[in-house]
Amino acid sequence: RKMAETGHHHTVTVGSLIPSSVCSPSTIGLDEKSTLKVTHKHGPCSPHKQDKANIPSHEDILRLDQARVDSIQSKMSNSNAKAKDSVTLPAQSGSIIGSANYIVTVGMGTPKKDLTLVFDTGSDLTWIQCQPCVVACYPQVDPIFNPSKSTTYKNISCNSDRCKSIASGTGNEPGCSGTTCVYGIQYGDGSFTVGFLAKDTITLSSDKLREIEFGCGENNQGLFVGQAGLMGLGPDKLSIVSQTASKYGKIFSYCLPSSSSSAGRLTFGPKSSKSVKYTRLSANPKTKPYYGLDLRGIYVGGKKLSISPSVFTTSGTIIDSGTVITRLPPAAYSALKAAFKKKLSQYPRAPALSILDTCYDFSKYRSVSVPKISFFFRGSVQVRIPAIGLFVASNTSQVCLAIAGNSSPTD
């Protein structure tokens, strides 16, 4: 990616904003035994061949991203009626989308069967589609897991403490089928899964994790795009992060691939990296049940925007691997947008792209100069957004700032 760093600006080659159609994966760090390769589910590095007709449009992805954000906001203490409405969107089996875009492959059961899962820090339960698909399974690329063929598979009793406490991770009280615990979970895009709470061996790269509790889905409907299920990395005790605390210390890290045509990684356990800057997880109760951060300020082109601290504390901030576009409180977004527009005043504007309303026509330029944007978190942690993370481009004549504003200061 051709960029030059010039003080408080990035110089970006316009052509580099459009993703490549050829996979060029990095293999750095993938030899570790608890590290999984991360790819974009619609990109050329995905382990599944893509049917071009099923790749979602930009508008589709942004619409579903908004549905996910509405769902997240509805679960937080400042939920509102609009957000609640959004989670009732009907899921369409066999459809595409769902804004959690990144996938990993794990081994399930004994002998292990490789399954491709969406990974998601915004939910807790790990689940897969299971035979015999008592009610419904959507089409998936990998063979659907058959628990009767795994020698280590066990159902979890509905009288167990674990069953009785899964509502904190699924949002729904458990049920009972015979003596087996039944879970149910619904996502922001209307997708849902219902099935048996079970445990089995899960293999991450070469690490075997025994008796990991997960959902064996027997009624799965929605927008999972051929994936075998979902890996929940949320903070609840139900998540795989909490279940593997004794082995990995509740530490994991990931790099999302810098374009859809390359690979990143997801690693469980401590990993030394000198350059990591830490900020505390937020104690703001408004960010539960997600990973909350304390955003304190925003810099554009080296200058701090004039934003009252209360703008950030009113709503709180969360980080979620499954949300595509960062949202800011309205006042913060207005300030950012104004500063950004001022710095790019020499470039022609372009129409909005769905929720993204700060767009430019770069089609007549070979390269452009854009201001650097940094977020400041508690502990004086400055995170500069890399140039590739600043824009979404449908084509070079419609390149949009990849940040949107919330509709309410309390969202």
Added chain:
Amino acid sequence: LGIYGNTQQLTLQLVYDVAGGKVGFASGGCN
């Protein structure tokens, strides 16, 4: 055809130390 990623997180390494109650960011941590 362009494909979106989770745009703000691209090229950053994200480290979740849940037991330690902190989240880390590393520029170039995946290079």
